[in-house]
Ligand SMILES: Nc1ncnc2c1ncn2[C@@H]1O[C@H](COP(=O)(O)OP(=O)(O)OP(=O)(O)O)[C@@H](O)[C@H]1O
């Protein structure tokens with residue numbers, strides 16, 4: 001048989017290692033932009049055989065349509081093997097296999113694991129596996145029974161610590177292993193992570209990559225991202241290390257996606273404004289809705305690095321758009337940090353939005369902390385986020401599908417170890433107003449709404465300790 005002639009597809013060493021592994025479970029675990037989705041796509045296109053049906057699971061429909069599916073199509077197109085793309089009922093791509101046949105892959109969201117049950121599959125790929133639930137993984141691998149054979153399973157992901165199922169699927173602890181000083185691999189196949197020894201599980205192979213390993217990234221990609229993460233978060237998000245970060249507050253899986261929020265709900269659009277417009281900081285306006293049962297919907301996010309003038313224009317346009325949609329029921333809040341300059345700007349915004357129900361929320365406390373020379377969200381922001389976090393953890397929060405979802409959830413799940421927190425702050429602000437249950441009564445543009453001041457008792461550590469304690473007692 002004449003092999004299919006493919007256009008050249010460049011890969012780097014770690015990607016080559018992933019392609020060469022033939023264990024049943026193979027993984028590519030790396031920092032952001034390490035080429036996980038690229039190599040997952042390419043690997044499947046090279047592995048699948050004539051007529052085989054494959055399945056790809058991504059965390060939600062947004063990741064399917066914005067990331068995994070387009071990357072898969074791009075890779076097939078680059079290789080010159082793309083045959084056709086079908087959009088419904090689920091996106092499906094057909095491409096020419098190396099044995100000169102045609103294979104297909106269906107793209108599914110892992111949000112509702114039970115829906116993944118279905119016809120037999122010849123192989124499975126889970127992209128962003130560390131954001132997909134173990135239940136979805138368990139149900140998806142049960143479809144691997146095409147023609148009576150258990151086909152391969154491939155996971156591409158950024159690590160989420162040693163307690164996450166993605167770690168447990170690849171490594172088992174070796175309790176009686178000798179203690180060594182440094183993390184890394186030993187000649188007898190032991191892997192040391194944070195001082196503990198592990199061994200790769202049978203029939204599995206995990207390739208690990210650092211963002212800097214990927215030669216295809218633009219020059220400043222790493223630098224730009226590194227400047228935004230704390231040291232510990234950079235270990236996970238860029239170095240691709242399994243670190244156990246206790247301080248992070250939000251988990252992605254708490255936010256179930258929905259198509260829309262109910263019309264009958266109370267609504268607040270809360271603006272967290274960059275203190276110095278044009279400084280590269282973000283302003284964000286988050287629209288939150290709360291229905292009569294107390295379910296909270298993150299309905300819309302408007303966000304940008306704007307000049308003073310543009311920001312005001314966008315705030316005005318957004319208020320107008322909300323009014324047209326909800327007939328003037330959306331209450332607008334704008335955050336004001338202490339100091340007279342802040343007050344002046346807030347008053348200007350109140351005048352600007354005079355035709356709308358606009359209020360000022362005065363916040364106090366420590367807005368930022370410096371760690372390793374880096375500016376991260378301070379105590380006051382962590383404390384303000386706690387009531388919303390409790391609701392999210394209790395499963396009372398939904399996120400309305402939109403192109404802003406990925407950035408929003410990235411910021412939330414990195415909080416408070418990530419420089420930016422404008423979307424988190426705006427969400428906490430909106431939630432705290434809705435939760436008071438009286439967004440209309442008595443608040444005036446001049447009313448003070450001071451949050452808990454920062455003190456020893458209310459430090460970041462205190463807040464995080466409480467969160468840990470609550471989780472441990474579940
Ligand atoms: N083999 C490759 N050939 C050419 N370009 C590549 C290759 N692998 C990765 N890239 C480039 O690197 C970029 C990042 O790749 P990809 O999106 O697959 O990374 P990722 O690890 O999935 O990122 P994220 O963490 O955002 O999910 C791509 O936009 C692509 O331009």
Ligand SMILES: [Mg+2]
Pocket residue numbers: 036037038067
């Ligand atoms: Mg990816």
